[in-house]
Amino acid sequence: MAHPYSGLLTDLYELTMAAGYVQTGFQARATFELFVREMPPHRSYLVAAGLEQALDYLEQVHFAADEIAYLRRHPAFAHVGEAFFRYLEQFRFTGDVWAMPEGSIFFPSEPLLRVTAPIAEAQILETYLLATLNYQSLVATKAARIVTAACGRRVIDFGTRRAHGIEAGVLAARAAYIGGCDGTSNVAAGHRFGIPTYGTQAHSWVMAYDREEEAFRRFQEVFPEHAILLVDTYDVRAAVEKIIASGRKPRGIRLDSGDLVADSQWARQRLRQVGWEDVQIFASGNLDEYRIAALLERGAEIDGFGVGTALVTSEDAPSLGVVYKLVEVEAEEERRLAAKFSDAKTTYPGRKQVFRFRDARGEFYQDLIALEGEQPAGGEPLLVPVMRGGRRLHPSSPLVELRERCADARQHLPAALRQLEAAGTYPVRYSQQLEALQQAVRQRYRGGVEEKQQKAAPTRRG
């Protein structure tokens, strides 16, 4: 298995381009911005997550000797000179990074992360940064929707088994917690990130005993305070009656199939009849924000939800269209602004900042994407410096703070965007300076006037 900070955790073209930059002596500092092109279906806002893992990688990325040996043998590098392999031996990330803190709410086109570094370095890191911020932001966003639908009831991530590999399960647990879930079933995530972990029992426990009541009794003996008994292995109502007949009050019961509305209402009534008002009713089984909203609307008596597949795969929108685009190159005492003009994928040039505007109650009403040096009155800048010269500027924030940031931001979203099916789109505008600059850069290419570099007057170093 490769080491977790391997420089090979990238696309081949990042390395061939890096070899090209090294070999041709192109040593410019470049700025890349990472953003989402379009809002995925059904979403009206996005939640930033994954920065911590991205920074961990940036601080520790390197190429081991056997990894460089592998590249030396690779046919693509047959004509690449020794200088590139020596470059890889010394490779460390030395750049500067600005980013939105995790738990921030953001929108398409807004830079979520900005890297300024020698161009070969910044290029090699593209793939890792995209994969890391893409996935955790995807899950944090889905979690925020599910938590909204649950209207204050507990939501626990149960998704590891359906995640895209075990490591995705661990990362999903982290992102789901930032997005608002109350905990996870994933024990490694609990150990690694300090997330509260929860669990009940599986059908296999019940099936392993000859009698269901014996399975319940045994479990309650071992877990006198924490037993949440799974009641749908054979027959939900018969199982609840067995628990009541035993006289041993469990902490809760879990329904995993069947008619969750009717069964939960029936169970609540029976539990109340015997004075067990505080026995909690949990539900799981192919739940998502839509099914949770429908269950609650129909009067289901459920205190908490276990959500799995839909959460960790972001089932209805399993990817974000994240991109990492070159916006500026500084070479030979000059700065040149870069933008791409192929149809429908226009990129704005220059280093940017995102400003958020709030009304008197603190509710956001507009974001402005501007050039770094601009200072629009009343705008709160969202990108903050997180790394300089390849080193973190701040210690990591506790995860619970990131989760609170997200909860607070969700509270201050326009009400129409907090609904599962948003009415309207949040306004994100570009500054006039940025629009003018984009026109100027576009002219340069469209007009065929490519000879002359354009000085970047409106920007300053970050």
Place this chain on the structure above:
Amino acid sequence: MAHPYSGLLTDLYELTMAAGYVQTGFQARATFELFVREMPPHRSYLVAAGLEQALDYLEQVHFAADEIAYLRRHPAFAHVGEAFFRYLEQFRFTGDVWAMPEGSIFFPSEPLLRVTAPIAEAQILETYLLATLNYQSLVATKAARIVTAACGRRVIDFGTRRAHGIEAGVLAARAAYIGGCDGTSNVAAGHRFGIPTYGTQAHSWVMAYDREEEAFRRFQEVFPEHAILLVDTYDVRAAVEKIIASGRKPRGIRLDSGDLVADSQWARQRLRQVGWEDVQIFASGNLDEYRIAALLERGAEIDGFGVGTALVTSEDAPSLGVVYKLVEVEAEEERRLAAKFSDAKTTYPGRKQVFRFRDARGEFYQDLIALEGEQPAGGEPLLVPVMRGGRRLHPSSPLVELRERCADARQHLPAALRQLEAAGTYPVRYSQQLEALQQAVRQRYRGGVEEKQQKAAPTRRG
């Protein structure tokens, strides 16, 4: 970061159940089977993948001291005695595993993997096994569909950046190769698994130079044999003209946006006009099996496809409904068969084998799920022993063999199932013995006659 073989890479309830089994002295050997409940939308067959990583984990899983210390502090284990923590200190997988080899084609309800082990061990490993086989099988299946649509043209996995984290990207590359892709852009996957890796250049390379022709020339100087030039940064046709005017023949060009049919036809014609018949035309940009089929039907002149997001997220079906079900418990010299009868999630009891039947040309026409001891005439058993007493029985097969197994199996699928939208469902039946056994076990619970254990006459030890 947790070590990659951590026993904590599981759901909490697996560990609480294991604690329950240890504490109550329930030391039965149990058999669990892993299978997919239902065919995902648009699929007509599934491709098995991920076994190698599952076996790596089974051979090396253990609990580090700090992991056990974490569990000791966990509130769920407050009343669990010392015996369980001592059990974890010694924990190793000691069981037997049967599985379908990677690259096999399989169908819902068919056990893909069968574990027989002390019940607590088998339970703890559930989550890892599900996550691992779920994801790689998902991607191998999607890859097989995409490769089918490409009708012999090259298909390269470009998906890492949109995978669910970087490790998912590495595993996706492996699974995609098994499913029929020709290679990947993921360099770590190339290094770790020996998969061929490919890459071209990004828009950022072109944008980093002031003139597009300079960007092309520089790249070709470094990669005289391998340069595939990206031509859609500004204007596809102008870029192709610049390359032709330079007189330096590239290995290929890549189109990443725009009208891929019109632009590829135009480019082919221009390249032919200058005698560059062997310059290859690659296409990428939000491709999947449907878009590839449509491009080729409309006459696109494309030699190879780079497929990303849709492949690595299995976009139209981002999870498989994999489950891991207890089918048998052996305790105190007896064997008891287990099945679950809650509505719509019926499990068949007993250790099973899957038999495949082929016609004279080798085409499959039916699978039979039977009890392990049955030997239906003409049926080829699909599950083979892969691990005994916690050790692998065979060295790993080269990945290329797994890929060939899949290609061969796809060739022998009924023609109707090889289409992107399958006409019909492949017949998978249960043996009469298995149906009879299920009825008997069902009677035992449904009739309320739960007192008596039923001996497992029809099965024998595997």
